[in-house]
Amino acid sequence: MKKLTSVKDLEIVGRECASEQLKKPKTITVCSETGCLTCGSSKLADAFESEIERQGLSGTVSLRRSACLGFCERGPVSIILPQKICYLQARPEDVPEIVQKTLGGNEIVERLVYKDTQTGVRLACVDDIPFYKHQMRLLLANNAVIDAANIADYFAIGGYSALGKVLAGIGKDEVIEMIKGSKLRGRGGGGFPVGIKWQTTKDAPGEPKYVIVNGDEGDPGAFMDRSFLEGNPHGVLEGLIIGGYAIGANEGFFYIRQEYPVALENVQLAIEQARKCGLLGKDILGSGFDFDVKIHRGAGAFVSGESSALMNAIEGNVGEPRPKYIHTSEKGIWDKPSCLNNVETWANVPLIINNGVEWFKGIGTEASTGTKVFSLVGKVNNTGLVEVPMGIPLREIIFSIGGGVPKGKKFKAVQTGGPSGGVLPESLLDLPVDFDELKKAGSMMGSGGMIVMDEDTCMVDTARYYIEFLAHESCGKCIPCREGLRQMLNILNDITSGRGKEGDIELLEELSETLQEASLCALGQSAPNPVMSTIRHFRDEYEAHIREKRCPARVCKELITYEIDEEKCKGCGLCMKNCPAGAVEQIDKKQFKINQTKCIKCGACFTACPEKFSAVVKKSGKPQEQAVAA
Amino acid sequence: MNYSASEEEAGLPDKIALERDVAARLKGFDNHRRNLIPILQDIQDHFLYLAPEAILMVAEHIGIGASEVYGVATFYNQFRFHPPGRHPIKVCLGTACHVRGGDIILENFERKLGISDGETTTDREFSIERVACVGCCALAPVAVVDENIQGHMAPSKVEGIVLGYKIERDRIDRERENEPGEPA
Numbered sequence: 095m096k097k098l099t100s101v102k103d104l105e106i107v108g109r110e111c112a113s114e115q116l117k118k119p120k121t122i123t124v125c126s127e128t129g130c131l132t133c134g135s136s137k138l139a140d141a142f143e144s145e146i147e148r149q150g151l152s153g154t155v156s157l158r159r160s161a162c163l164g165f166c167e168r169g170p171v172s173i174i175l176p177q178k179i180c181y182l183q184a185r186p187e188d189v190p191e192i193v194q195k196t197l198g199g200n201e202i203v204e205r206l207v208y209k210d211t212q213t214g215v216r217l218a219c220v221d222d223i224p225f226y227k228h229q230m231r232l233l234l235a236n237n238a239v240i241d242a243a244n245i246a247d248y249f250a251i252g253g254y255s256a257l258g259k260v261l262a263g264i265g266k267d268e269v270i271e272m273i274k275g276s277k278l279r280g281r282g283g284g285g286f287p288v289g290i291k292w293q294t295t296k297d298a299p300g301e302p303k304y305v306i307v308n309g310d311e312g313d314p315g316a317f318m319d320r321s322f323l324e325g326n327p328h329g330v331l332e333g334l335i336i337g338g339y340a341i342g343a344n345e346g347f348f349y350i351r352q353e354y355p356v357a358l359e360n361v362q363l364a365i366e367q368a369r370k371c372g373l374l375g376k377d378i379l380g381s382g383f384d385f386d387v388k389i390h391r392g393a394g395a396f397v398s399g400e401s402s403a404l405m406n407a408i409e410g411n412v413g414e415p416r417p418k419y420i421h422t423s424e425k426g427i428w429d430k431p432s433c434l435n436n437v438e439t440w441a442n443v444p445l446i447i448n449n450g451v452e453w454f455k456g457i458g459t460e461a462s463t464g465t466k467v468f469s470l471v472g473k474v475n476n477t478g479l480v481e482v483p484m485g486i487p488l489r490e491i492i493f494s495i496g497g498g499v500p501k502g503k504k505f506k507a508v509q510t511g512g513p514s515g516g517v518l519p520e521s522l523l524d525l526p527v528d529f530d531e532l533k534k535a536g537s538m539m540g541s542g543g544m545i546v547m548d549e550d551t552c553m554v555d556t557a558r559y560y561i562e563f564l565a566h567e568s569c570g571k572c573i574p575c576r577e578g579l580r581q582m583l584n585i586l587n588d589i590t591s592g593r594g595k596e597g598d599i600e601l602l603e604e605l606s607e608t609l610q611e612a613s614l615c616a617l618g619q620s621a622p623n624p625v626m627s628t629i630r631h632f633r634d635e636y637e638a639h640i641r642e643k644r645c646p647a648r649v650c651k652e653l654i655t656y657e658i659d660e661e662k663c664k665g666c667g668l669c670m671k672n673c674p675a676g677a678v679e680q681i682d683k684k685q686f687k688i689n690q691t692k693c694i695k696c697g698a699c700f701t702a703c704p705e706k707f708s709a710v711v712k713k714s715g716k717p718q719e720q721a722v723a724a
Numbered sequence: 725m726n727y728s729a730s731e732e733e734a735g736l737p738d739k740i741a742l743e744r745d746v747a748a749r750l751k752g753f754d755n756h757r758r759n760l761i762p763i764l765q766d767i768q769d770h771f772l773y774l775a776p777e778a779i780l781m782v783a784e785h786i787g788i789g790a791s792e793v794y795g796v797a798t799f800y801n802q803f804r805f806h807p808p809g810r811h812p813i814k815v816c817l818g819t820a821c822h823v824r825g826g827d828i829i830l831e832n833f834e835r836k837l838g839i840s841d842g843e844t845t846t847d848r849e850f851s852i853e854r855v856a857c858v859g860c861c862a863l864a865p866v867a868v869v870d871e872n873i874q875g876h877m878a879p880s881k882v883e884g885i886v887l888g889y890k891i892e893r894d895r896i897d898r899e900r901e902n903e904p905g906e907p908a
Contacts, residue, residue, distance in 0.1 A: 128859065128860055128873065129860050129862050129863055129875075131873075132860060132863055132873040132874070132875045133863075133875065166860075166862030166863065167862055169862075169863075311859070312856070312857070313857070314817075314818030314819045314820070314821075314822075314856050314857035315818050315819035315820045315857065315861050316857070316859075316861070317857075317859035317860070317861055317862075320859045352765065352802055353855070353857070353858055353859065354859060355871075390761075390762075391761070391762070391765055393761055393764075393765065393800035393801070393802040393803065394800050394801035394802040395799060395800050395801060396856065398800075407761065408758065409757065409758055410756075410757040410758045410759065410760035410761055410796070411757075411796065412795060412796050412799040413799065413800070414799075469861055469862075471819075471820035471861035471862055471864065472819070472820050472823045472824070472861075472864075473823060473824075477820075477861070477862035477864075478862050509819065512819075543819065543861075545819050545820055545823060547823060551823055556823075559819070559822050560819075563856065567856075569799070672879075674835050696828065696831055696832075696835075697825075697828055698832075698879055701878065701879055701880075
C-alpha cells in the first residue's frame with residue numbers, strides 16, 4: 095500500500111480497494127477470533143483455502159479470516175457472501191461439499207445451517223437467525239467483511255473516510271460539538287458524556303496533550319473490547335486519530351492487557367499499516383496534523399482499568415488510582431491533559447462523523463444514545479457477542495437473542511456491569527437497558543458483560559465470588575476498600591460454609607455503605623454492588639444459608655450432600671471409578687453408596703453418572719448421616 | 725512451593741548466562757521510567773520469570789532502587805518470581821467460568837497433579853495458576869494449557885490433557901533410550 099498524501103488519495107484508494115474486491119463475486123468468511131480459533135477455525139480456513147484452489151475457484155471466490163462473527167456458542171462460524179449464508183460448526187471434512195455446492199453452485203448444505211431449537215426449521219440466511227435478527231449491528235456490522243490483518247478491507251468499506259472528512263474541513267471545535275450533540279456516553283462503565291470530556295481536555299492548560307484507548311478489559315465475563323481490538327483495530331484507531339485531532343493531541347496510547355495476545359498483535363499490525371499509508375506520523379493526509387501512537391501492555395491489575403490508575407501504569411508506576419478531585423482530563427499522564435476513553439467509545443466516533451449527529455441520536459433512548467455491545471454469557475443458549483440499541487428490554491436480549499436458559503432450567507437473574515454491577519431478578523426483566531435505568535435498579539451498565547444465571551446458581555456464592563475477586567484486586571491504598579472487602583469476604587465465606595449467624599446480613603449492609611461513602615476510587619465505591627443487589631433481591635437465599643444451613647441452589651459445598659438413589663442405580667460403578675476420595679462404596683453386586691465422612695463433594699460421581707440413570711443426586715443441606723461408620 | 729528439582733535439571737540458564745542475556749536486552753531500552761514495565765515484560769517473555777539478578781540489573785539501568793522495582797513488579801499479576809512449569813496450566817475463574825463450574829476444573833487439575841494453585845510440580849513439568857478472565861467466556865469453563873485455549877472443560881478432559889502429556893513424555897523418554905550409539 096503506498097503512502098497517502100491527501101484526502102483525495104484516500105478516496106481513490108477506497109474506490110480501488112472496493113472494486114478490487116468485486117473482482118471475486120463470492121467470499122467465504124471464516125471467523126478467526128480466539129473463541130472460534132479454539133473450536134478449530136484455523137484448520138477450517140486452511141481447508142477452504144486448499145479446496146477452493148483444488149476445485150479451480152480461486153478466480154471467483156476469495157477467503158477471508160475475519161473478526162468475531164458473534165455466535166461464539168456455535169463456532170466455528172463461517173458466512174458466505176453476498177448471499178449471507180451462515181454455516182455453523184463446520185468441520186474440515188465438510189469443506190469439499192460446501193465449496194462444491196455453495197461456492198461453486200448456489201445450493202445450501204442443509205445440515206450445517208442454523209436449526210431453530212423450538213420449531214426445528216432450518217434457517218440459512220444470517221438475517222433470519224433469531225440470534226442476529228433481533229440485534230442492531232452497527233459497530234459489529236463490518237466484522238464479516240474485514241480481515242484485521244488487511245487494511246485494504248477497511249479501505250474498501252470506506253474506512254478512514256471519517257478521518258478524511260474531519261481533516262478536509264471540519265474544524266476541531268465542530269468535531270467536539272458533533273460528539274457533544276450525539277450525546278455519546280463513555281462505554282467503559284460510568285457513562286460520562288464523551289464530548290464534555292474532550293472539551294475539558296482541549297481547554298485544559300498544558301502541552302503536550304494525550305489521548306488514550308482503555309483496553310484493560312478486566313471485568314471477568316466480558317470480551318467486547320477484545321473483539322474490537324482483534325477484529326477491527328482500524329475502527330478504533332480511526333476514532334483515536336480523530337479524537338487526537340479535535341483535542342489537540344499529537345500522541346496517543348493503546349493500553350491493552352497482556353492477557354489478549356491476539357489483540358496486541360493485531361493492533362500493532364494496524365498501527366504499522368496505518369503508518370505506512372501515512373495515516374499516522376507527520377502531516378497526516380497533507381493536513382499538517384502530526385499524530386502517532388504507542389502500545390502499552392497492561393501487566394494484569396484490575397484496578398489499572400481505572401483512568402488515573404491506568405495513567406500511573408503507563409508512567410511505569412504501580413497502577414494505583416489518584417485522588418479524584420484532580421481530573422485526568424486536566425492532569426493525567428505526567429500531569430498533562432489526557433483524554434481516556436474505552437475501546438468501544440472510540441469505535442463509535444467514525445460512525446458519528448460519517449452518519450451525522452441526528453442519525454446517531456435517533457438510535458437508543460433520549461439519555462443513552464446509540465448501540466451497546468454486550469458479551470452474553472453464562473447459562474444462556476446462544477452465548478456470544480451481541481449489539482443492541484440502548485433501551486431494549488433485558489428480556490429481549492436474554493430470550494429473543496440469547497434463546498433463553500438451556501436444559502429447560504428456570505431463569506434466576508442476570509448480572510450486568512461486572513464486579514461493580516449487580517444482579518437483576520426476573521421481575522426486572524422488562525427494564526430497558528440504559529445507563530440510568532440500570533443504575534436505578536442497583537446495577538450498572540459497566541463495560542458490557544452480561545452473565546445469565548439459572549436456578550442452579552447460588553446468589554450468595556455469586557456475591558462471595560465477586561468480593562473475593564475485588565478483595566484480591568484492591569490495590570490497598572485506601573482503608574475502606576482494603577479492609578472492608580476483607581471483612582465482607584470473611585462474612586460471606588462464613589455464610590457459604592454454614593457458619594453464618596444472625597446479624598451477618600445487617601453487618602454486610604453496614605460495611606457496604608461505608609465502602610460506598612469512603613473509598614477513594616470507583617473500585618471500592620462500587621464494590622458492594624454485588625452484595626447489596628443480591629441481598630436486595632434474594633434475601634431469602636441468605637437466610638436459608640444462615641438459618642437453615644442449606645444452599646437452595648445446591649452450590650455451596652459445605653451445605654450440600656451427594657447421595658445415590660437406590661431405585662435408580664443400575665450398578666454400573668462409574669461413580670466409584672471416578673471418585674477421587676474413595677468415598678463410593680459397593681454394598682452388594684448392584685448397589686453403591688456414598689460414605690459421607692469420606693466425601694469431598696467434588697461432584698465427580700454426579701457428572702460421571704450416566705444421564706439416563708441420573709442416580710447420583712445432589713441435595714440441599716448438610717448430610718443427615720454424619721456418623722456413617724468409617 | 726516445590727523446588728526439589730535442581731535448577732540444572734529443569735534446564736534453567738546459569739547465572740552468568742542470564743546476566744549476559746539480561747544486559748543485552750536492556751540495551752534495547754533507554755533509562756526512562758516509563759520503560760520499567762515494558763523491560764520487565766520483555767525479561768519475563770524471554771526467561772519466563774523475573775530472577776533476583778535480573779531485578780537488580782533493571783533497577784540499576786533505570787536508576788531506581790531494587791525495592792521500587794519489586795514494588796511495581798509484585799503489584800501486577802503478570803509477573804512471576806519463580807520459574808513456571810514447562811506446561812503452564814491456567815484455569816480461568818472469570819464469572820462465566822465460575823457460573824459453569826470453573827472451580828471444579830481447578831480442583832481436578834490440582835488433584836490430578838498433586839499441587840495447588842500457584843505451585844509447580846517437582847519435576848517442573850506442570851504449574852497451575854488461576855486467572856481472572858481470558859475473554860473466551862462463550863466457551864466456559866476454559867483452561868489454557870501451554871498457550872492453547874481449551875474450551876468447554878470437564879473433569880474427564882482434565883484427565884485427558886494430563887494423560888496426553890504423560891504419553892508424549894514417555895514416548896520421548898523411550899526414543900532417548902533407543903538412541904543409536906548406546907549399547908542395546
